[in-house]
Amino acid sequence: MQALTPAAAAIELRGIDKSFGVVHAVRGVSLRIEPGTITGIIGENGAGKSTLMSILYGLYRADSGEIWVGGQPVEMASPRDAIAQGIGMVHQHFMLIDTFTVLENLILGAEGGPLLAGGLAAARAELARLARDYGLSVDPDARVADLSVGEQQRVEILKVLFRGARILILDEPSAVLTPQETDRLFDILRTLKERGVTVVLITHKLREIMAATDRVHVMRQGQIVAERRTVDTGSEELAELMVGRKVRLDLDKVPVGQGEILLRTEHLSLVDDRGVRLLDDIGIELRAGEIVGIAGVTGNGQSELLQVLAGIRAPSAGRFTVCGHAIDTGHPGDPARMRELGLAHVPEDRLRQGMVAAFQASETSILGYQDGPPFTRNYLLDGPAVGAHCAELMERFDVRPRSPGLRSSHFSGGNQQKLVLAREIARRPRVLLVGQPTRGVDIGAIEFIHRELVKARDSGCAVLVVSVELDEILSLADRILVMFAGRIVGEVEPRRADERTLGLMMAGAQAA
Amino acid sequence: MDEAFSFVFLMLASTLRVATPLVLCAMGGLFSEKGGIVDVGLEGKMLMAAFFAAATASVTGSAWAGVAAAVIAAEALALLHGLACITYRGNQVVSGVAINILAAGLTVVLGTAWFARGGQTPPLVGDQRLMPLFLPEAGDNVLVYAALLSVPVTWWIVARTRFGLRLRAVGEMPLAVDAAGLSVAWLRYRAVLLCGLLAGLAGAYLSIGQNAGFSRDMTAGQGFIALAAIIFGKWRAWPALGACLIFGLLDAVAIRLQGVRLPGLGEVPVQLIQAMPYLLTMFLLAGFIGRAVAPKAAGVPYEKER
Ligand SMILES: Nc1ncnc2c1ncn2[C@@H]1O[C@H](COP(=O)(O)OP(=O)(O)OP(=O)(O)O)[C@@H](O)[C@H]1O
Ligand SMILES: [Mg+2]
Numbered sequence: 001m002q003a004l005t006p007a008a009a010a011i012e013l014r015g016i017d018k019s020f021g022v023v024h025a026v027r028g029v030s031l032r033i034e035p036g037t038i039t040g041i042i043g044e045n046g047a048g049k050s051t052l053m054s055i056l057y058g059l060y061r062a063d064s065g066e067i068w069v070g071g072q073p074v075e076m077a078s079p080r081d082a083i084a085q086g087i088g089m090v091h092q093h094f095m096l097i098d099t100f101t102v103l104e105n106l107i108l109g110a111e112g113g114p115l116l117a118g119g120l121a122a123a124r125a126e127l128a129r130l131a132r133d134y135g136l137s138v139d140p141d142a143r144v145a146d147l148s149v150g151e152q153q154r155v156e157i158l159k160v161l162f163r164g165a166r167i168l169i170l171d172e173p174s175a176v177l178t179p180q181e182t183d184r185l186f187d188i189l190r191t192l193k194e195r196g197v198t199v200v201l202i203t204h205k206l207r208e209i210m211a212a213t214d215r216v217h218v219m220r221q222g223q224i225v226a227e228r229r230t231v232d233t234g235s236e237e238l239a240e241l242m243v244g245r246k247v248r249l250d251l252d253k254v255p256v257g258q259g260e261i262l263l264r265t266e267h268l269s270l271v272d273d274r275g276v277r278l279l280d281d282i283g284i285e286l287r288a289g290e291i292v293g294i295a296g297v298t299g300n301g302q303s304e305l306l307q308v309l310a311g312i313r314a315p316s317a318g319r320f321t322v323c324g325h326a327i328d329t330g331h332p333g334d335p336a337r338m339r340e341l342g343l344a345h346v347p348e349d350r351l352r353q354g355m356v357a358a359f360q361a362s363e364t365s366i367l368g369y370q371d372g373p374p375f376t377r378n379y380l381l382d383g384p385a386v387g388a389h390c391a392e393l394m395e396r397f398d399v400r401p402r403s404p405g406l407r408s409s410h411f412s413g414g415n416q417q418k419l420v421l422a423r424e425i426a427r428r429p430r431v432l433l434v435g436q437p438t439r440g441v442d443i444g445a446i447e448f449i450h451r452e453l454v455k456a457r458d459s460g461c462a463v464l465v466v467s468v469e470l471d472e473i474l475s476l477a478d479r480i481l482v483m484f485a486g487r488i489v490g491e492v493e494p495r496r497a498d499e500r501t502l503g504l505m506m507a508g509a510q511a512a
Numbered sequence: 513m514d515e516a517f518s519f520v521f522l523m524l525a526s527t528l529r530v531a532t533p534l535v536l537c538a539m540g541g542l543f544s545e546k547g548g549i550v551d552v553g554l555e556g557k558m559l560m561a562a563f564f565a566a567a568t569a570s571v572t573g574s575a576w577a578g579v580a581a582a583v584i585a586a587e588a589l590a591l592l593h594g595l596a597c598i599t600y601r602g603n604q605v606v607s608g609v610a611i612n613i614l615a616a617g618l619t620v621v622l623g624t625a626w627f628a629r630g631g632q633t634p635p636l637v638g639d640q641r642l643m644p645l646f647l648p649e650a651g652d653n654v655l656v657y658a659a660l661l662s663v664p665v666t667w668w669i670v671a672r673t674r675f676g677l678r679l680r681a682v683g684e685m686p687l688a689v690d691a692a693g694l695s696v697a698w699l700r701y702r703a704v705l706l707c708g709l710l711a712g713l714a715g716a717y718l719s720i721g722q723n724a725g726f727s728r729d730m731t732a733g734q735g736f737i738a739l740a741a742i743i744f745g746k747w748r749a750w751p752a753l754g755a756c757l758i759f760g761l762l763d764a765v766a767i768r769l770q771g772v773r774l775p776g777l778g779e780v781p782v783q784l785i786q787a788m789p790y791l792l793t794m795f796l797l798a799g800f801i802g803r804a805v806a807p808k809a810a811g812v813p814y815e816k817e818r
Contacts, residue, residue, distance in 0.1 A: 078690075078693065079690060079693040083692075084693075095688035095691045096685075097680075098808075099684055099808075100681070100684075104677060107677070108677060108678065108689070108694075109678075109689075109692030109694050111677065113674065114675070115673055116673060116674060116676070116677055119674070
């Protein structure tokens, strides 16, 4: 690493510009990041944050503009250049090889010689040192696929530190973490800062910006629209700068009368191939006109519950009824049949389960509903009708850019989420299952999505929301169920619940 | 007793002879597929190599010149495959099939033009062939040992070296390799070239080792059997060797049983035995015998927006 004169910025971007075809993703961005600070970058979905960071890391090439590192202009032709400059990045989607061990992932690209044995031993020692210094411990011999998301992220950070990076970029690191894991992450970032590492943090969570950063830059539509010292600003101002208007996250929900039971499960259980009990005797009821929230630390059976109810996995025991139709081990449902019964599902993993990445947005917008009118006539897809439908959804749910012809994978994360949500809600389902409704979504969109969910509830839909965001559960739900180790361990009323008691229940400490 | 011993010995030797090109090809294919490039063109590479080995050996009189020509011919096709799949991000199966068709046609056309023997090369004698080293009746020429050696070497490279680690990574998730500052294309080219080298040796073995000359379509599907062995071995070197030996044994048995009538059963259905490698692989793929998981990115061109 070269010596930094006090005046030199750790990173300076000058007039960075980047277009993808017709989409002008980054427009002449100039930005200075001081060494040894934590800098936040916030902005709406599709504002260009990830693109800007990918340019800085050499994954994308800017159309024009300069990158200066430590007071020197540098050419970022590939990540190799960025790594040579001491820049490391933890990507929004992890760059880990599932089948490799932690150690193998760690040394990939920095093996320290043509044979692995020496490099692995050295890495093992270095890993122990990093674990001691930064409190980042992971089992070096575990396979990445067997790690929790939080641990995987720790591996990503370790990878960056292992290469001796002095500048660490994190793209929405907390989007997939539980609150506890997020707290740990921010402890780690603070330690890194104390050791002189420069951190750039992209996030949608203003709370994290306020808690961890020194400065914050706000992006909107490819441009930096504001820069603040964190001490001089507050969440409200930032939210307004981001969206360009006032944001209200408090929901005024009118109580609605209890409707009929639309979804009921009885002794629902799920055991996987290895004999692990993922769902254990689940009994819940969901009525028309209510939102039931399921709180819990990731991996306690919430995902499996959604999968079973959506007909993706068959239960091992027990049964459930959807709008009066029974589904049990003898009569398994499948997603198409569940849709016919009036059940819609917004999956947690939108990229893999909610859409086909290579499809156009218009095709994604009818996925699962493609058979029959209005989209299919005489066995042929009606292109114009599909396009018009997608355009309408995009308008209503403010999906940007409004291009039904664009590949689904080319939308930013938040806009993908809006598209999938739009598809399911627009169908006016009787039962709506939603997993992580606002994962990776900006606050303007959170406000919007929450209102849409409440609207669906008010019109008599029964809504089941699974979320790791306690705030979200607390503000949305009429009733809260807490899941732990595959069981429903308690039910609370949002008015009488607070984060602490919920947190304790989620950790399995007590059952109400 | 002695008779039983010699029967077993001959059976083993014949298994090994049949398995040699399979092993070489399978190890080659393993490198390619581990790196994420599916290689349906093993067959074509081997055929082309077999032709050039025999043609060169018969013209120069040197078996070693034949081996060198075989490797060069196979590498040329490997580069073509690399160009189509890595540089131009084409469909890997289509490219592989095209190479097979190209090789099948070109060997016959060139053979007829050069030697005017209906696609065959002149019979090879003496130094034009690779001769058995120690056991004349077993046919243990140098490439048989090369094949046996290729297995531990392949295993060692894939499991124990930096190149092997990167190779495995690029076959699982090229984006991560790119983000680690490594060149996806260069890694994949090396994988494809290693595959060409081994397929070239396999071809040379066929025409100037096991046989004394090239005849049209002499590979007779062995490239595909090697592919099946890779899958059967779940993309691991030692199990793939095991698969090749089993397939070789089946073939040796089929040859011995040709025309034999068993009491009560009638003529032995040799075709069925020859179809076994494919049937076994189908069963494996259908999930009856464990599970075969291919490298995740195999067959997928690496594209990224620039
Ligand atoms: N490879 C691509 N091809 C075409 N358009 C793209 C591509 N990558 C991004 N875009 C577009 O560029 C814009 C900026 O995307 P980017 O991913 O940088 O947004 P973001 O600020 O990270 O949003 P989010 O918070 O939702 O992750 C979006 O409009 C997106 O659709
Ligand atoms: Mg992003």
